[in-house]
Amino acid sequence: MSRGVALALEDVHRTFHSDVEGEVAALAGIDLAVAAGSFVALLGPSGCGKSTLLRLVAGLDSPERGVVRRSEATGRSDVAMVFQDAHLLPWRDVLANVALPLELLGRPRAEGRGLAAAALGQVGLRDALRRYPAELSGGMRMRVSLARALVTEPRLLLLDEPFAALDELTRMALDDELRRLWREAGLTVLFVTHSIAEAAYLAERVVVLSRRPARVVLDHAVALPAERGPALRAEPAFARELGVLQEALRRGAALA
Amino acid sequence: MTSTRLARVAPPVATFVVGVALAELVIRALDVSPLILPRPSAVLAAAVAESSALLPALGATARAVLGGLALASTLGIAAAVALAASPWIQRAFYPYAIFFQIVPIVAIAPLLVIWFGYGPRAVVAAAFVVSVFPVIANTLAGLLSVDPALRDLFRLHGASAPATLWKLRLPWALPYLLTGLRIAAGLAVIGAIVGEFVGGGGLGVIVLGAMRQQRTDLVFAAVGYASGLGLALFAAVGLASRLALRHWHVSERER
Amino acid sequence: MRARLLLALTALALAACGGDDANLTLALNWKPEPEFGGIFEAERSGAFARRGLAFERTGGPGAPVVQMVTARQVAFGIASADEVVLARDRGSDVVAVFATYQTSPQGLMTHAARGLDTLEAVLRSPGTLAVEPGLPYVKWLERRYGLGALRVVPYTYSIAPFLTDPTLTQQVFVTAEPIAARRAGADPRVFLVADSGFDPYTAVVITHGERLRRDAATVAALVAALREGWRGYLDDPGPANALMGPLNPEMDAEAMRLAAEAQEPLIGVKDGALGSMRAERWAKLAGQLQELGLVKEPQPADRYFASFE
Numbered sequence: 001m002s003r004g005v006a007l008a009l010e011d012v013h014r015t016f017h018s019d020v021e022g023e024v025a026a027l028a029g030i031d032l033a034v035a036a037g038s039f040v041a042l043l044g045p046s047g048c049g050k051s052t053l054l055r056l057v058a059g060l061d062s063p064e065r066g067v068v069r070r071s072e073a074t075g076r077s078d079v080a081m082v083f084q085d086a087h088l089l090p091w092r093d094v095l096a097n098v099a100l101p102l103e104l105l106g107r108p109r110a111e112g113r114g115l116a117a118a119a120l121g122q123v124g125l126r127d128a129l130r131r132y133p134a135e136l137s138g139g140m141r142m143r144v145s146l147a148r149a150l151v152t153e154p155r156l157l158l159l160d161e162p163f164a165a166l167d168e169l170t171r172m173a174l175d176d177e178l179r180r181l182w183r184e185a186g187l188t189v190l191f192v193t194h195s196i197a198e199a200a201y202l203a204e205r206v207v208v209l210s211r212r213p214a215r216v217v218l219d220h221a222v223a224l225p226a227e228r229g230p231a232l233r234a235e236p237a238f239a240r241e242l243g244v245l246q247e248a249l250r251r252g253a254a255l256a
Numbered sequence: 257m258t259s260t261r262l263a264r265v266a267p268p269v270a271t272f273v274v275g276v277a278l279a280e281l282v283i284r285a286l287d288v289s290p291l292i293l294p295r296p297s298a299v300l301a302a303a304v305a306e307s308s309a310l311l312p313a314l315g316a317t318a319r320a321v322l323g324g325l326a327l328a329s330t331l332g333i334a335a336a337v338a339l340a341a342s343p344w345i346q347r348a349f350y351p352y353a354i355f356f357q358i359v360p361i362v363a364i365a366p367l368l369v370i371w372f373g374y375g376p377r378a379v380v381a382a383a384f385v386v387s388v389f390p391v392i393a394n395t396l397a398g399l400l401s402v403d404p405a406l407r408d409l410f411r412l413h414g415a416s417a418p419a420t421l422w423k424l425r426l427p428w429a430l431p432y433l434l435t436g437l438r439i440a441a442g443l444a445v446i447g448a449i450v451g452e453f454v455g456g457g458g459l460g461v462i463v464l465g466a467m468r469q470q471r472t473d474l475v476f477a478a479v480g481y482a483s484g485l486g487l488a489l490f491a492a493v494g495l496a497s498r499l500a501l502r503h504w505h506v507s508e509r510e511r
Numbered sequence: 512m513r514a515r516l517l518l519a520l521t522a523l524a525l526a527a528c529g530g531d532d533a534n535l536t537l538a539l540n541w542k543p544e545p546e547f548g549g550i551f552e553a554e555r556s557g558a559f560a561r562r563g564l565a566f567e568r569t570g571g572p573g574a575p576v577v578q579m580v581t582a583r584q585v586a587f588g589i590a591s592a593d594e595v596v597l598a599r600d601r602g603s604d605v606v607a608v609f610a611t612y613q614t615s616p617q618g619l620m621t622h623a624a625r626g627l628d629t630l631e632a633v634l635r636s637p638g639t640l641a642v643e644p645g646l647p648y649v650k651w652l653e654r655r656y657g658l659g660a661l662r663v664v665p666y667t668y669s670i671a672p673f674l675t676d677p678t679l680t681q682q683v684f685v686t687a688e689p690i691a692a693r694r695a696g697a698d699p700r701v702f703l704v705a706d707s708g709f710d711p712y713t714a715v716v717i718t719h720g721e722r723l724r725r726d727a728a729t730v731a732a733l734v735a736a737l738r739e740g741w742r743g744y745l746d747d748p749g750p751a752n753a754l755m756g757p758l759n760p761e762m763d764a765e766a767m768r769l770a771a772e773a774q775e776p777l778i779g780v781k782d783g784a785l786g787s788m789r790a791e792r793w794a795k796l797a798g799q800l801q802e803l804g805l806v807k808e809p810q811p812a813d814r815y816f817a818s819f820e
């Protein structure tokens with residue numbers, strides 16, 4: 001039984017007013033429905049507004065027009081976010097970093113530390129509790145960031161190109177780890193990326209966005225088995241999916 | 257560990273010793289009047305012979321400096337937090353913070369004595385006036401440079417403004433604050449001595465008295481004590497910086 | 512780096528030898544006021560010019576006159592006798608040639624309303640004492656009477672603290688601050704330090720010993736010119752005051768007139784020419800300064816001054 005929330009975005013518009021560029025329309029009428037417990041990838045060219053969309057879903061921003069709806073009311077502990085950089089607090093050790101969201105929610109310290117240790121165990125970093133972010137590799141920092149996102153047992157997990165800065169092998173390992181965590185926890189995942197291969201490998205559905213101002217170009221159910229492993233990348237079915245997505249991306253990039 | 261510490265301390269100490277020895281030789285050779293430029297040996301002799309007056313004076317000046325720095329730190333951080341709250345607050349009030357930077361302490365020291373009376377209070381005020389701006393400016397820069405993604409993270413989890421200030425913004429600004437304190441420490445010594453010229457007490461009065469009595473060697477000795485104080489404060493801030501930042505800030509990690 | 516070191520050493524060497532300019536420059540230690548009236552009068556009436564002296568004035572408040580004369584940056588300067596004794600004790604070769612004040616105008620003033628009749632009473636009563644740090648006569652008074660419960664603070668040449676604090680005692684030149692205080696509405700009681708037995712010649716013209724040895728004639732001519740100037744000023748301070756007025760905006764004509772009047776009894780010499788000095792007084796001063804621990808070794812009195820009767 002999934003604990004994830006369902007999302008509905010209806011005709012969402014978001015425009016920015018900057019001193020330098022004047023009015024910049026980031027999102028021009030986004031319609032999107034995300035089922036509870038599903039894994040959806042948002043694919044689009046750089047700068048198209050994917051991150052803006054994610055922030056609207058997170059509740060950190062509001063649209064000028066349109067609505068962002070969640071199936072049930074969500075509290076402070078129900079949404080978690082992972083960014084491209086791990087963005088850990090450098091002055092705290094790994095355990096304290098992962099415990100941060102619980103601390104902000106007012107949970108007792110001991111309880112928070114215990115849950116944080118468990119979350120770190122989930123991402124395979126049980127031995128790094130006392131280390132500081134500056135001492136860790138990029139991949140380890142990203143795992144800590146994941147553990148921090150999961151520690152509050154969220155129902156909606158938002159990721160903004162989290163593995164983009166990592167090397168290929170680490171990336172592939174974390175891809176598998178993320179899918180595993182998703183399956184185990186049954187949460188709703190929204191994953192922003194500009195990597196076609198990553199979108200295809202990870203998600204059940206891929207939503208392709210055009211370049212700015214972003215519109216939905218393609219809403220595609222990925223035709224790949226539910227059980228996925230590294231070998232999948234060599235399969236012809238995978239290449240087919242890449243082709244479909246590539247074509248949609250090209251179309252979206254060409255739009256005015 | 258000790259050998260690297262030695263390697264770091266040895267060069268400046270060696271330069272100092274060589275420089276002093278050279279000065280001694282040159283001053284002797286040119287027979288410069290002790291009223292104009294005393295020999296280092298004479299300055300050292302004065303520093304030792306008059307230590308019964310210089311040490312308590314150093315204590316008085318040091319107390320005023322520490323008081324001024326404490327005020328500059330607390331009020332400076334508070335001012336920076338207030339200024340960081342919104343751009344229009346910054347525009348409205350930051351120029352007045354700059355006032356502390358540009359006002360010549362020599363000119364307002366008499367005013368401080370009028371307002372605070374003779375004695376340590378005016379000296380603390382003088383030390384505060386000259387040292388508060390670096391604290392404000394640096395801390396503000398730190399507060400304004402907080403990682404936006406981390407701010408989002410805190411908002412996402414519903415953190416209150418005090419929690420965000422205490423757990424994110426102030427720790428983030430700490431390296432900047434410590435840089436500001438390094439600058440403020442030396443300035444506070446200058447401010448205190450100028451304050452003492454008008455308000456009385458400490459090394460400032462000894463400098464004035466020594467000048468009055470043509471004791472140029474004692475003037476240098478008193479200045480030497482004051483410089484020692486400045487150096488000690490600088491080292492203390494450096495130590496605090498190392499301890500606070502050693503795990504995480506790039507400035508203290510490459511050691 | 513080496514070039515810079517060489518430059519610094521050269522500058523130091525020059526400072527040590529001193530540059531002797533062709534003009535005879537005299538460095539004042541304060542702003543133009545009746546204390547220097549005779550000098551301005553000598554200039555104004557041509558006393559220097561007539562003797563072929565290319566006279567020039569410089570200096571002001573805070574000028575390190577003794578250092579400037581020691582370094583031969585100026586030919587002459589104004590100092591007080593105790594400064595001369597102290598400087599010579601530190602190895603400087605400055606010599607006094609003309610003493611403006613036979614009686615020192617240094618003093619202390621307090622509010623008359625306190626009803627204190629002697630300096631001893633003033634120093635033994637609680638309150639604040641504002642004096643320049645390091646003044647020898649303060650040490651003298653402390654040794655003689657003790658400073659009791661007084662809080663000693665620096666004097667910064669403003670009478671504002673005196674006007675607002677009824678228990679404040681401050682150092683004065685009797686020709687200056689008491690007059691200003693009275694004109695500001697206060698009622699000061701003034702005590703001359705000289706009356707307590709410490710009486711150095713004040714506003715003394717000093718020169719470098721080397722100049723005396725090399726060119727005593729020029730120094731004698733200057734002293735003669737100063738004598739002439741002071742005689743003229745004592746007769747009629749008006750013209751010289753008018754000359755000094757624009758140079759010293761803090762004193763108006765009335766203040767100058769009152770100051771000139773107040774200083775007359777301190778200048779006159781009973782037995783000798785204006786500005787002349789006596790060995791016994793120098794010896795006594797040196798002894799007093801030695802007692803106070805300010806001087807290691809008094810020199811024979813005739814080293815401190817030169818006579819040009």
